[in-house]
Amino acid sequence: MSASEKIQSAIEKSSWIRKMFEQGNQMKKQYGAENVFDFSLGNPNLEPPPRFKEILLELVKDASPGRHGYMPNAGFEETREAVADYLNTFNRPRFSSDEIVMSVGAGGGLNVVLKTILNPGDEVIIPCPYFVEYNFYLDTHQGVPRIVSTKPDFSLDIDAISDAVTQKTKAVLINSPNNPTGRVYPEAALNKLGNLLEHHSGKLGHPIYLISDEPYRKIVYDGIKVPSIFDAYKESFLVTSFSKDLSLPGERIGYVAANPEITDKEMLIAGLILSNRILGYVNAPALMQRAVSHLLEESVDISLYQKKRDVLCDGLASFGYDFIKPEGAFYLFPKTPIADDVAFVAALQAERILPVPGSGFGGPGHFRIAYCVSDEVIENAMPGFEKVMKRYRK
Amino acid sequence: MSASEKIQSAIEKSSWIRKMFEQGNQMKKQYGAENVFDFSLGNPNLEPPPRFKEILLELVKDASPGRHGYMPNAGFEETREAVADYLNTFNRPRFSSDEIVMSVGAGGGLNVVLKTILNPGDEVIIPCPYFVEYNFYLDTHQGVPRIVSTKPDFSLDIDAISDAVTQKTKAVLINSPNNPTGRVYPEAALNKLGNLLEHHSGKLGHPIYLISDEPYRKIVYDGIKVPSIFDAYKESFLVTSFSKDLSLPGERIGYVAANPEITDKEMLIAGLILSNRILGYVNAPALMQRAVSHLLEESVDISLYQKKRDVLCDGLASFGYDFIKPEGAFYLFPKTPIADDVAFVAALQAERILPVPGSGFGGPGHFRIAYCVSDEVIENAMPGFEKVMKRYRK
Numbered sequence: 001m002s003a004s005e006k007i008q009s010a011i012e013k014s015s016w017i018r019k020m021f022e023q024g025n026q027m028k029k030q031y032g033a034e035n036v037f038d039f040s041l042g043n044p045n046l047e048p049p050p051r052f053k054e055i056l057l058e059l060v061k062d063a064s065p066g067r068h069g070y071m072p073n074a075g076f077e078e079t080r081e082a083v084a085d086y087l088n089t090f091n092r093p094r095f096s097s098d099e100i101v102m103s104v105g106a107g108g109g110l111n112v113v114l115k116t117i118l119n120p121g122d123e124v125i126i127p128c129p130y131f132v133e134y135n136f137y138l139d140t141h142q143g144v145p146r147i148v149s150t151k152p153d154f155s156l157d158i159d160a161i162s163d164a165v166t167q168k169t170k171a172v173l174i175n176s177p178n179n180p181t182g183r184v185y186p187e188a189a190l191n192k193l194g195n196l197l198e199h200h201s202g203k204l205g206h207p208i209y210l211i212s213d214e215p216y217r218k219i220v221y222d223g224i225k226v227p228s229i230f231d232a233y234k235e236s237f238l239v240t241s242f243s244k245d246l247s248l249p250g251e252r253i254g255y256v257a258a259n260p261e262i263t264d265k266e267m268l269i270a271g272l273i274l275s276n277r278i279l280g281y282v283n284a285p286a287l288m289q290r291a292v293s294h295l296l297e298e299s300v301d302i303s304l305y306q307k308k309r310d311v312l313c314d315g316l317a318s319f320g321y322d323f324i325k326p327e328g329a330f331y332l333f334p335k336t337p338i339a340d341d342v343a344f345v346a347a348l349q350a351e352r353i354l355p356v357p358g359s360g361f362g363g364p365g366h367f368r369i370a371y372c373v374s375d376e377v378i379e380n381a382m383p384g385f386e387k388v389m390k391r392y393r394k
Numbered sequence: 395m396s397a398s399e400k401i402q403s404a405i406e407k408s409s410w411i412r413k414m415f416e417q418g419n420q421m422k423k424q425y426g427a428e429n430v431f432d433f434s435l436g437n438p439n440l441e442p443p444p445r446f447k448e449i450l451l452e453l454v455k456d457a458s459p460g461r462h463g464y465m466p467n468a469g470f471e472e473t474r475e476a477v478a479d480y481l482n483t484f485n486r487p488r489f490s491s492d493e494i495v496m497s498v499g500a501g502g503g504l505n506v507v508l509k510t511i512l513n514p515g516d517e518v519i520i521p522c523p524y525f526v527e528y529n530f531y532l533d534t535h536q537g538v539p540r541i542v543s544t545k546p547d548f549s550l551d552i553d554a555i556s557d558a559v560t561q562k563t564k565a566v567l568i569n570s571p572n573n574p575t576g577r578v579y580p581e582a583a584l585n586k587l588g589n590l591l592e593h594h595s596g597k598l599g600h601p602i603y604l605i606s607d608e609p610y611r612k613i614v615y616d617g618i619k620v621p622s623i624f625d626a627y628k629e630s631f632l633v634t635s636f637s638k639d640l641s642l643p644g645e646r647i648g649y650v651a652a653n654p655e656i657t658d659k660e661m662l663i664a665g666l667i668l669s670n671r672i673l674g675y676v677n678a679p680a681l682m683q684r685a686v687s688h689l690l691e692e693s694v695d696i697s698l699y700q701k702k703r704d705v706l707c708d709g710l711a712s713f714g715y716d717f718i719k720p721e722g723a724f725y726l727f728p729k730t731p732i733a734d735d736v737a738f739v740a741a742l743q744a745e746r747i748l749p750v751p752g753s754g755f756g757g758p759g760h761f762r763i764a765y766c767v768s769d770e771v772i773e774n775a776m777p778g779f780e781k782v783m784k785r786y787r788k
Contacts, residue, residue: 002657002658003665004509004665010668010672044463054455057451066441067440068641068642068644069437070440070643071642071644104646104674108674108675109674110599115398116401117396133671136672138674140509142532142536160536162701206395235615245460245531248462249463250462251680252498252675252679263396264397270405271396271397271398271405277527278404278534279505279534280499280503280531281646281674281675282501282643282646283644284646285645285679285682286644288681314625356585
C-alpha cells in the first residue's frame with residue numbers, strides 16, 4: 001500500500017492511454033517529430049496574440065512594489081472589474097467585481113465551483129460525449145456523475161436530462177463549444193434547459209445549478225455566437241480560462257463568474273473564494289491576472305482554426321469519414337467505420353496519425369482529432385487517413 | 395441549501411477571523427494604512443531579488459514558440475533537472491528530474507501528495523501549533539488529522555508522535571522552519587523521527603510517510619542550517635515553494651520532491667503527476683517554472699528579516715513578553731499574558747496592532763506576529779505592545 005487505492009486504480013485504468021502516448025513519443029524518436037501527426041492534445045499551436053507579449057513586457061518592467069505578492073484570494077480588484085466589464089458586453093445580468101473569482105485555469109475554476117456546492121453523494125448531470133476529466137473532479141469532491149446521452153448530432157437532449165434528475169441532483173455541467181464534438185448549444189436549447197432546471201429546482205426545493213465550462217467561447221466559426229447561460233438561467237456559474245483563446249494553457253489563468261442574480265449569492269461567493277484558498281490554489285497567478293485584465297477582448301486569429309477545420313473536414317469527408325462539422329473549439333469527433341474505436345485508432349497510429357479513441361470521452365465508436373496543429377500536420381496526415389478508411393470501409 | 399454543508403460551516407467558523415480582518419481594513423481606512431500595524435499575513439514585504447526581474451525580462455523577450463503552452467504535467471524537464479541539481483547540493487540521496495513534480499505553490503504541492511497517498515479515513519499526524527490550513531487539505535482528501543503537542547519550546551515530542559500512531563496512520567506532516575513558531579527541527583530530532591517511523595512502518599506493514607513542508611528553508615538566522623529529511627528517512631516527500639525565499643507568493647510556484655529511495659517509487663511518482671493533473675492544477679505556471687529554474691540558489695536578503703526579528707524580540711522582551719526566539723521563518727509566537735488570546739489580540743487591535751490569535755494555529759494562549767513587514771511598522775508598533783502588556787501583566 002503506497003499510493004491510495006483510487007490513484008492506483010486510476011493509473012492502471014489509464015495505462016492504455018499512456019501506452020498510446022508512449023508509442024507516439026517512441027514514433028517521434030524513430031521517424032522524426034515532423035513525420036508523426038499528433039492530434040492527441042488540445043495544446044494550441046497558435047502563438048499568443050502580439051498584444052500579450054507587449055503587455056507582459058510592460059508589466060515586467062513595472063517596478064512598483066508587491067507585484068508578485070499575495071492579493072485577496074478572489075484575485076486583484078482591477079482584474080475582476082475588467083472581467084465584469086467584459087461580461088457586461090454580452091450578458092443581460094449586470095456584473096460587478098464581486099461576482100468574479102480569478103482561478104488557476106478552468107480546471108481550477110471547475111474544482112472551486114464543485115467544492116463550493118457539493119455534499120457527498122450529490123449528483124451532477126453531464127451530457128455525453130464529454131471531457132472525462134470531469135469524473136476526477138467530481139470524485140475529489142465526492143460528487144457522483146450522471147452521464148446522459150446527447151442526440152445523434154450531439155445537441156442537448158433535454159428529455160434525457162430531465163429523466164436523469166433525482167433528489168440528489170445538485171448541478172448540470174455543460175461545455176459549449178464542446179470538447180470533443182465542437183457543438184455549440186443554441187439559445188433555444190439553453191432556454192429550454194433553464195426552464196427545465198427551474199421547474200425541477202422548484203419541485204426539489206433546492207436549486208439545481210447550471211455550470212458552464214466555456215474556454216472555447218471565442219473559438220467559433222461561420223459567424224456563430226455562443227449564447228449566454230446567464231440570460232437563460234439564474235442559478236448559474238460560468239467557468240472559463242484564457243488557455244485556448246489566448247493560447248496560454250501552461251500559465252493556468254482563468255475565472256469563475258457567478259450569476260449576479262443567483263440565490264444566496266453572498267454565501268456562494270464566500271464559498272468560491274474559500275474553496276479557491278483551501279484547495280491549495282490560494283489565488284490565480286499574479287502576473288497573469290494583471291496581463292489578462294488588458295486582453296479580455298483579444299484572441300488568437302480564429303480564422304486560422306476555421307481554415308484548419310475546413311481543410312480537415314473537406315479531406316475526411318472525401319475519404320468517406322462520417323462526422324458532424326464542428327461549430328467551435330478545435331476538435332473533430334468522427335465516427336469510426338468499425339465499432340472498436342481503440343482498434344481503429346491503432347490502425348491510424350500505424351500510419352503515424354495520433355488521435356484519441358472516443359472511448360476516452362464516453363463516446364465509443366468515434367475518435368477525436370485535435371486540429372490545433374500546424375497546417376502541414378493536417379495536410380501530411382491526409383494520405384494516412386485515406387488509406388486506413390479504404391481498408392475499413394464496407 | 396446552496397453551498398455545501400462543509401463550506402457553510404467553514405465560512406461560519408472562520409467568521410471571527412474575517413471580522414478581525416474587516417475591522418483591520420476599517421481601521422486602515424479610518425487612521426490611514428501607515429498608522430495601522432498589520433502583522434496578520436505572511437506576505438513578504440521584501441521585493442524579489444533583482445536577478446528575478448532580469449531573468450523574467452529575458453524570458454518575456456524570448457520569442458521561441460510554445461513558451462506558454464502545456465508541458466508534461468510534472469513540469470518542464472529543464473526546470474525539474476535544475477531542482478534535482480539543487481537538491482543534490484544538500485541531500486545524500488541523488489535526485490534526478492524523475493523525482494520532481496513542479497506544483498502550484500506549496501499549497502498545491504501538499505494537496506498533490508495527500509491526494510496521492512490518502513485513502514478515506516487515513517490519519518496524518520501533525521505537531522501543534524501548526525498551519526491550520528492543513529486541516530482543510532486533509533479534509534478534501536478524506537484524511538483525518540491527528541494533532542499532537544510539541545514540547546514547551548516547540549521542539550518535536552517524539553514520544554507524543556509515537557503514541558499517536560494507529561493502524562490508520564499514513565503520514566506525519568512537519569513544517570520546519572515552523573509557521574507559527576519559527577522553530578527549526580535539528581538533525582538529531584529528524585533522525586529520531588525517522589527511526590520511529592521506520593519502526594512503526596515495519597510493525598504496521600505499510601510505510602508511514604514523512605511529508606516536510608519547507609517554504610522557509612532559506613529563511614534561517616544565526617547560521618542555523620535546516621537538516622535534510624531525505625537523509626533522515628527513506629519514505630519521505632519534500633514540499634516547498636518560492637513564495638517566501640523569492641517573495642513570489644502570488645505567482646503560485648513550488649515543487650514536490652520524492653525521496654529517490656522511496657519504496658514503490660514509480661507508482662508514487664505516477665500518482666503525484668496524476669494528482670497534479672486531476673486536482674485541476676494541471677501544471678505549475680509555465681513562465682514561473684522557467685524563471686525559478688535560474689534562481690534556485692537565490693533568495694531575498696535574509697539578514698533583513700534577522701534584523702526585524704532582533705528588533706522585535708528585543709523590544710517585546712523588554713516589555714515582559716514571553717516567547718521562544720525564532721530560528722527561522724518570519725513569525726514570532728509569544729505567550730499571551732492572559733489565557734484568552736482572542737481577547738488579548740483584541741486589546742492589541744485597539745492600539746492598531748493586528749496579529750493573529752494563537753487559537754488560529756491550534757495554540758491558544760499565544761498570538762502570532764508575522765514580522766515580514768517594514769522596519770517602520772515594527773518600530774511604530776512598539777509603544778502599543780508596551781502599553782497593552784503593562785495593562786495585563788501581573
